[in-house]
Amino acid sequence: MGVMSTAAFFGRFTIDRQAPVPAYYQLQDWLMQQIDSGDLGAGASVPSERQFSEHLRISRMTVRQALDRLQRDGRLIRQQGTGTFVGRAHLVGDMSQLRGVSSELADQGRSSRTLVLGVELATPPRPVAAGLGLDPEIDAIRVRRVRSVDGEPLSFETSWLHPERCRPVLGTDLVDRSLNEVLTAQCGLDLAQGHERITATALDSYEADQLAASPGTAAFRVQRTTWDGAGRPIEVVVSVIRGDRFSFEAVLGSRDNAAARYHTPTLSAVGQ
């Protein structure tokens, strides 16, 4: 990246030395805006540490501190000897969407793969049994899967299914199939409503292993309960999703007109 393009890269951005916010954080925040908005698209190269340091008159240590977090969250990829590049655009899921990720993806022509780790009857944790409306001594169907999108592992999912309503799942090959589709087509269920809770976490060593990521990578843990049109519980699903590859989006309305402004779900790559 030459001198001219460095100037263009920075535009009006300078470090505010009077600000209560440290220099590294100002730079990090500014870069994140450029990347998340797609102004700096996937694969774009960013200036070298030296260029950052000279242009902004900050130490290289300050530059490194700013870049470290962006690398940790997958927004920047440092390649030894080549430079630093913007990482792949995140996949984006609509938070208000009940359809499974794979069905969202299929609609958009993205390639989605499913690795099935196990399908069996097992003892659900008490809250899961309660969520499914089962007596605590009744086993439920447990499905453990790793979902990949465009060849990259994205989520590790444990689904607990109602043992009667979802029984056909036990005899169905789930590899590369949407579980929602099986529930609809094979089990004749109408997945009408759901409740979702999203927490922030970091991949632990087992999840990282399953998702081909580094332990400690930022992640979402999503717990969803789904009911049919009659309000009968169908499934309780826990998904651990790589935060360096995925974001949630939502369209918001004010209290009174939220419903009216509700929009059609999308899952798409952003940036670029």
Place this chain on the structure above:
Amino acid sequence: MGVMSTAAFFGRFTIDRQAPVPAYYQLQDWLMQQIDSGDLGAGASVPSERQFSEHLRISRMTVRQALDRLQRDGRLIRQQGTGTFVGRAHLVGDMSQLRGVSSELADQGRSSRTLVLGVELATPPRPVAAGLGLDPEIDAIRVRRVRSVDGEPLSFETSWLHPERCRPVLGTDLVDRSLNEVLTAQCGLDLAQGHERITATALDSYEADQLAASPGTAAFRVQRTTWDGAGRPIEVVVSVIRGDRFSFEAVLGSRDNAAARYHTPTLSAVGQ
């Protein structure tokens, strides 16, 4: 926690030694279900490492591995010499909600405080200028705040406001006030619609400092753009929210009836 209550604590839970999923992960997942559902409420004590180890016939190292992540995410608090307890219930925000967190909280009688770090005209990053519909050489109003709920810092927020539409903000004391309320009452704006993007991250050292948390704590980064009823951009806000204290919730509908099932937003403590 005595022998009897330990048996009651575990109920039917056992470690499945044939499972592809490691023992520590099975235990961690099971505990997380008990805590997130509120079955184990805030302050509840959990068995000792020795009790876990003896009851489940796993090594104490395996127990520690399971508990570590739960501690890191704030679900368990280990107190030297006293034992291990369930952490405070998460605050829960509705993801589809356009109102600010503080106005959601106020409606529920929660105490919300706002520390104002700075209010000034500043150069917005290009994508923020674009989001606000401003020429790149125009300054915007930048408001940096730390929001606390029930005495505990929860989020670090940087709001970029349209310099004309929001000008009265420059002369307004924002301490312990909702910015949305100021925009509505003082600036006469109608915050009608928004777009929100949520990414997973971990607090870096500066954010951790502001939020009285440990660096590396799981966190959400939320970027929201708000428009008035005429579609004119009002603000671009970036909030970094502690993931050990906060979760998002959403009610989901299937594609066809999402709007009909849209529900009233809530922000409440769960668990206990």
